[in-house]
Amino acid sequence: MRHRLQITVMLGGPSAEREVSLRSGKAVASALQSLGHTVRELDPRDENWSLPEGTDVVFLALHGTYGEDGTIQQQLDEIGVPYTGCGAEASRVAFDKVRTKQKLLEVGVPTAPFEVIRSASAQWPRGWQPPVVLKPVRQGSSVGLQFVNQVDQWPAALAESLRFDSEVLLEERVVGRETTVGILDGQALPVVEVRPKKGGYDYQNKYTAGATDYFCPAPFDASITARVQSAGLRAFHAVGGRDYARVDVMVRSDGEPVVLEVNTLPGMTATSLLPKAAEAAGISYEALCQKMVDLALRRADYSNLGSRSD
Numbered sequence: 001m002r003h004r005l006q007i008t009v010m011l012g013g014p015s016a017e018r019e020v021s022l023r024s025g026k027a028v029a030s031a032l033q034s035l036g037h038t039v040r041e042l043d044p045r046d047e048n049w050s051l052p053e054g055t056d057v058v059f060l061a062l063h064g065t066y067g068e069d070g071t072i073q074q075q076l077d078e079i080g081v082p083y084t085g086c087g088a089e090a091s092r093v094a095f096d097k098v099r100t101k102q103k104l105l106e107v108g109v110p111t112a113p114f115e116v117i118r119s120a121s122a123q124w125p126r127g128w129q130p131p132v133v134l135k136p137v138r139q140g141s142s143v144g145l146q147f148v149n150q151v152d153q154w155p156a157a158l159a160e161s162l163r164f165d166s167e168v169l170l171e172e173r174v175v176g177r178e179t180t181v182g183i184l185d186g187q188a189l190p191v192v193e194v195r196p197k198k199g200g201y202d203y204q205n206k207y208t209a210g211a212t213d214y215f216c217p218a219p220f221d222a223s224i225t226a227r228v229q230s231a232g233l234r235a236f237h238a239v240g241g242r243d244y245a246r247v248d249v250m251v252r253s254d255g256e257p258v259v260l261e262v263n264t265l266p267g268m269t270a271t272s273l274l275p276k277a278a279e280a281a282g283i284s285y286e287a288l289c290q291k292m293v294d295l296a297l298r299r300a301d302y303s304n305l306g307s308r309s310d
Contacts, residue, residue, distance in 0.1 A: 005037045008055045012043035015064025016143045024268040025061035031289045057296050058083040060265055064140050068265045069095040082300035084292045086264040090240035094262040097137050097169045103238040104259055111259045112172040120159050124151050131173040136165035174250040174258050179218055181232025181247045182277035188229035189277035193218035216280040224255040231257035243295040246274045
């Protein structure tokens with residue numbers, strides 16, 4: 001019999017991804033309530049928050065800084081309350097795109113060539129040819145993402161990307177098919193391919209209904225699918241991931257996977273990719289949310305939580 005739990009969903013928060021987090025959290029809360037749990041929502045707009053009394057587990061539906069960078073994870077570790085998703089150190093590593101790339105390179109996971117830019121007055125870097133991509137080193141959901149297709153676009157794109165962080169990752173713009181690999185309980189889910197109808201998979205195309213076509217399972221042959229899933233799993237382990245995550249992977253025309261980043265608290269909205277991958281694997285949205293909770297409780301060894309069973 002499923003245990004009825006007191007679950008606190010943390011959503012919103014102070015980051016640039018607040019609105020998406022609110023949507024993720026509302027969807028999660030609704031799903032968990034439909035399963036019979038007592039669910040309360042907590043929006044940590046600043047650090048003066050406290051968990052509702054009796055919380056058995058925290059479901060983290062936060063995105064971006066504070067929620068996804070290890071800060072909230074460390075605070076919950078100190079309180080001693082189990083929470084969904086990756087731990088504090090893995091969150092810190094994965095949220096920093098440069099540290100992630102260093103971890104990938106250490107274990108031989110393919111990733112795009114890069115360098116770090118720290119000044120808005122930096123000139124076009126020697127030895128590079130467009131197209132390139134600029135990304136704030138510590139942001140998510142494509143916040144501050146800039147595509148530079150010719151050199152004269154560089155100053156404006158760099159200035160825009162630096163609005164969101166003091167360091168910007170300059171990266172080869174990999175030409176190929178854009179995919180993502182959901183990881184759940186040590187297994188790679190079916191690959192999702194994303195095809196924006198216009199432009200790249202930026203913030204607008206990511207969160208505007210109808211702006212992007214999704215294919216899951218992605219239409220690759222079995223050998224390429226296996227390579228993409230393997231790259232995703234290896235990247236997940238390289239950053240020290242646990243329970244679940246989503247790994248973004250470009251696939252070159254020859255089938256080579258190129259890992260872009262690891263998302264330790266992937267979106268859980270109606271358009272989000274991890275729920276799409278789970279659905280293709282036969283896991284409903286409600287079952288996915290329950291599984292995430294179960295993984296957190298398994299880690300906390302909450303075997304005596306049956307006093308409030310249905």
